[in-house]
Amino acid sequence: MEVSVASxxxxxxxxxxxxxxxxxxxxxxxxxxxxxxDVLSLVPGFGFGMDM
Known part of the structure; x- marks a missing residue:
């Protein structure tokens, strides 16, 4: 399998x-x-936070 990563x-x-x-x-x-x-919450171990 090949992927393109930032290039x-x-x-x-x-x-x-x-x-x-x-x-x-x-x-x-x-x-x-x-x-x-919602999409990023599908990634195991990915956390999303917001500063207010």
Missing amino acids: KNSVSINETPGVVTVITKEEIQNSGARDLI
């Missing part, structure tokens, strides 16, 4: 510099996500 060059998934989570179009549609925060 136009494809590299092996073993050569990527960090954790990459792929959320497919089907996963987004099936989740009922309404915005980006």
Whole structure:
């Protein structure tokens, strides 16, 4: 499997510099996500906070 990470060059998934989570179009549609925060909540271990 090859991925593009912040560049136009494809590299092996073993050569990527960090954790990459792929959320497919089907996963987004099936989740009922309404915005980006809903989509990001699908990523295990990802936390979202806001400063007020």
